[in-house]
Amino acid sequence: MGDTWKIANLSAAAEEKTKGRLELPSIEEKLPAFLANGSQEGPAVLVMGGIHGCEYTSIDAALKIGAALEPEKLKGKVAVLPIANPASFYARSIYVHPRDGKNLNRMFPGSEHGTDAERLAFWLNKAVFSEMDYIIDLHGGDMIEALVPFTIYHVTEDKGVQQASKEMASLFDIEYVIGSSGQVPGSTYGCAAERGIPAIIAEAGQQGILGKEESRVLQDGVWKILASIGVLEGGTEAGEKTDIAVFDWYRSDLQGLWYPEISIGERVAEGQLLGRLADEFGETVREVYSNTSGVVLFLVSSLAINPNDPLLAVGA
Missing domain, CATH: 2.40.50.100 (RNA polymerase II/Efflux pump adaptor protein, barrel-sandwich hybrid domain)
Structure with a gap:
């Protein structure tokens, strides 16, 4: 049996799933969270949705993953933050945090004493990312964006992290896989990769619409990743991809x-x-x-x- 897993104010004993609100220092909102601690040792994985508050398909996918997790079947640990930016979600704020007008996915690693988005990025990085071996950040087209599904990984000097990230990004039933060389500075996946954590973004859904089929594509991709790294049993077959440089x-x-x-x-x-x-x-x-x-x-x-x-x- 493994040890109790603790992230900030939340904890889950071995073979237990906890559902609660994550409290981060200096952050006004509490983030809904699932912590699932498996019956055996294994990697720790973070699944996020709602970094951008109007990308509803990503939020739905993360919620369904969190609800479906069965800790007794896990070899490792999985945390899910389905609404990682609650202020933007409830304000229906496109791109940016409603109190400082800054795009959270351009703020990482953040600033402890900065504006709202900068502080949220700082504490997500410090309190949550630091506990993880893999990070999966789910996105989609924002309220005013039409989008073809694609996945992104960070091109970094650590080729082991880069290859692991690319393999994760390739497991979704999504054709386009982008190796990003810093075109999106301050991102979740770039920040994580630079600190040695394989990480990706997967994008599906668009224009403020909750797409059920697109949500299923995101969910299925996450389950395949969890199987590929040994957290779950299951298939990991991936179709042909188009690499984007x-x-x-x-x-x-x-x-x-x-x-x-x-x-x-x-x-x-x-x-x-x-x-x-x-x-x-x-x-x-x-x-x-x-x-x-x-x-x-x-x-x-x-x-x-x-x-x-x-x-x-x-x-x-």
Whole structure:
């Protein structure tokens, strides 16, 4: 029998599952959490959803995983934080924490005495990530984002961590697997990988809609990962993948209207027109052209656009 597993104020004895609210220093909200401590020793795994509060499919998937965990069948430990950013979830806040306007998934490893998102990132990293051997962060298209499912792992100098992360990312029934070389600074998976923890993001679902099929894709991928690392018994078969080495983001440099000329999943060529930015009278101010040939992985579907808002991303 293993020892009691403790994270902050929550604990689970061997062969026990605890359901409670995780309390982190200086964080106003309490995070709903499941802790499942297996009957045998093994890896500790974190599954998160809701880092972005309006990515509802990720939250649903994480909740269902947490509810379905059976500790007596685990060789190891699994923690699930289905709503990792409750302030954003209840405020229906797109991208950012409602009190400081900062994107939590750009704040890691955070700051102990920083703003709300910076402190939440700091304590998640210090109190939760530090207890884990693997991290799975579930995402999807935010309320104004159309999205083709994809997974991401961090390209790092530690090739063992990189390979383990890539193998995890490849276990979802999702075609596109991205090796990200720091294009998304301050992310959960990048922060974890740099401290030696294999970690990924898996994205499915879009536009503030709870997609049941997409939720099942995320759930099935997590179960396969748990089987692949020996936490559970089960199959780990993965289909053919398309490796993405370039994750090319496009952002607006102005306030106005966004008229995309392409669709998610569409293959585009270098130099192709991707969309137009217009003023409030509908006059084109800027045309956006592709820097590379590849596939459109996500696309902002909002007509209203602000400076530095993402517009889309092309994977090549």
